[in-house]
Amino acid sequence: MTLPLLSARGLSKRFGANVACREIAFDLNEGEALAIVGESGSGKSTLLGLIAGMATADAGEVIYRMRDGAPRPLSSLSEAERRALMRTDWGFVHQDSTRGLRMGVSAGGNIGERLMAVGDRHYGRIRASAEEWLARVEIPIHRIDDPPTTYSGGMRQRLQIARNLVTRPRLVFMDEPTGGLDVSVQARLLDLLRGLIADMGLAVVLVTHDLAVARLLSHRMLVMKQGEVIESGLTDRVLDDPQAPYTQLLVSSVLAA
Amino acid sequence: MSPLEPEELLRAEGVAKTFTLHLHGGTRLPIVAGVSFSVSQGECVVLGGPSGVGKSSLLKMAFGNYLVETGRILLADGERAIDVARAQPKDILDARRRIVGYVSQFLRVIPRVGALDIVAAAAQESGLDREAARIRAAALLSRLRLPETLWPLPPATFSGGEQQRVNIARGFAGEHRLLILDEPTASLDATNREAVVGLIAERKAAGTGFLAIFHDEEVRARVADRIVDVSGFANREVA
Numbered sequence: 001m002t003l004p005l006l007s008a009r010g011l012s013k014r015f016g017a018n019v020a021c022r023e024i025a026f027d028l029n030e031g032e033a034l035a036i037v038g039e040s041g042s043g044k045s046t047l048l049g050l051i052a053g054m055a056t057a058d059a060g061e062v063i064y065r066m067r068d069g070a071p072r073p074l075s076s077l078s079e080a081e082r083r084a085l086m087r088t089d090w091g092f093v094h095q096d097s098t099r100g101l102r103m104g105v106s107a108g109g110n111i112g113e114r115l116m117a118v119g120d121r122h123y124g125r126i127r128a129s130a131e132e133w134l135a136r137v138e139i140p141i142h143r144i145d146d147p148p149t150t151y152s153g154g155m156r157q158r159l160q161i162a163r164n165l166v167t168r169p170r171l172v173f174m175d176e177p178t179g180g181l182d183v184s185v186q187a188r189l190l191d192l193l194r195g196l197i198a199d200m201g202l203a204v205v206l207v208t209h210d211l212a213v214a215r216l217l218s219h220r221m222l223v224m225k226q227g228e229v230i231e232s233g234l235t236d237r238v239l240d241d242p243q244a245p246y247t248q249l250l251v252s253s254v255l256a257a
Numbered sequence: 258m259s260p261l262e263p264e265e266l267l268r269a270e271g272v273a274k275t276f277t278l279h280l281h282g283g284t285r286l287p288i289v290a291g292v293s294f295s296v297s298q299g300e301c302v303v304l305g306g307p308s309g310v311g312k313s314s315l316l317k318m319a320f321g322n323y324l325v326e327t328g329r330i331l332l333a334d335g336e337r338a339i340d341v342a343r344a345q346p347k348d349i350l351d352a353r354r355r356i357v358g359y360v361s362q363f364l365r366v367i368p369r370v371g372a373l374d375i376v377a378a379a380a381q382e383s384g385l386d387r388e389a390a391r392i393r394a395a396a397l398l399s400r401l402r403l404p405e406t407l408w409p410l411p412p413a414t415f416s417g418g419e420q421q422r423v424n425i426a427r428g429f430a431g432e433h434r435l436l437i438l439d440e441p442t443a444s445l446d447a448t449n450r451e452a453v454v455g456l457i458a459e460r461k462a463a464g465t466g467f468l469a470i471f472h473d474e475e476v477r478a479r480v481a482d483r484i485v486d487v488s489g490f491a492n493r494e495v496a
């Protein structure tokens with residue numbers, strides 16, 4: 001039996017009197033896409049921050065199986081080890097692309113930077129990888145030297161994805177990756193993500209309030225309300241046969257297109 | 258040791274389900290109770306009974322799409338059996354790749370993915386390599402008489418019958434030993450119904466078991482080996 005790629009154990013976080021996460025526990029296996037859904041203020045983004053090591057939990061821990069196979073609590077990693085993990089084995093796709101991209105650097109540079117961070121110094125090879133990844137995320141090659149400030153919202157998200165995936169991470173965190181985009185742009189991005197997740201066998205932790213996005217991209221789902229996981233299971237089971245009153249409310253509140 | 262007989266692919270034992278509608282004052286809607294039946298290799302078991310009696314819900318439970326509240330639904334997996342009622346999500350996903358396929362009444366369209374790719378992806382998921390998957394997908398779409406000009410196009414703009422043929426091709430593209438069919442022929446004309454009947458007969462001969470709903474009397478008469486009347490279970494109390 002293989003160990004999970006990531007395990008969260010008793011994760012809790014409060015901001016003053018407000019409990020953002022209460023004793024959250026789950027396992028994530030390699031190649032598995034997990035959606036965390038809930039309304040604003042449910043604690044889902046806080047939870048993502050805790051799992052991705054961007055915030056410190058008040059209690060509990062996150063254990064990650066490193067590339068050498070050894071499970072390590074994230075809290076035991078040195079700052080250098082944590083940064084190395086984030087540059088190589090992890091990706092993070094932010095809703096706000098300016099948080100995930102270097103806006104003053106060319107598209108090619110944005111992708112190349114992550115390769116250089118893992119020690120690649122060969123300009124021709126880095127350029128070739130950047131071109132290959134621009135093509136994979138459907139950005140015209142002739143835009144390679146343009147900075148993301150000149151890109152549309154959808155293109156910026158696709159560039160963020162290319163920048164993250166170029167080092168072939170095993171785990172990608174996504175925070176509302178399609179939020180704020182036009183519907184037609186969303187569809188293209190979702191389809192691209194769906195293909196990449198399957199082709200690369202990526203494990204994904206996806207935070208979204210959009211149940212359609214969760215259905216398309218995830219295998220499994222956690223439903224959060226007021227800092228607690230109130231229902232979890234196979235994504236289609238949770239959406240088609242929701243058990244908890246709050247999940248039933250969420251599912252029935254979606255307008256069918 | 259598997260609790261199933263060697264030729265059994267699925268066995269439902271004492272399955273019961275009630276929907277609780279929390280948004281409507283917690284109304285409890287009993288669907289089925291005390292359901293027991295089994296499906297063997299090469300056999301097509303059709304669920305019968307009037308609409309609303311819980312046939313579709315049973316199919317969804319067998320696929321892990323609806324929660325099984327009471328009882329168990331065992332799926333044969335070589336020397337062992339998976340109980341869908343208690344299996345972890347990853348085991349259900351694994352079973353869907355290898356063991357059990359599902360053809361719903363409607364295709365859930367994915368933006369931008371072409372018809373041939375949809376079908377080939379299903380074949381690839383169940384273990385075929387890319388090339389073999391595309392060959393099988395093309396053969397199925399031809400057999401179901403979907404015009405070749407439509408193959409590269411996303412089915413969103415197809416007619417209901419065309420979408421449904423893509424859906425059927427996708428369901429039959431894998432190597433599943435058990436196929437669940439929820440009225441797959443409802444929106445098809447006579448010629449296409451005939452093609453589906455032919456596909457079912459071939460797979461039965463090869464040992465695939467079917468658990469199905471067919472409202473079409475003629476199709477049902479031709480493919481069903483046994484009819485399990487679900488209305489017989491609907492109001493029965495669990496022993």
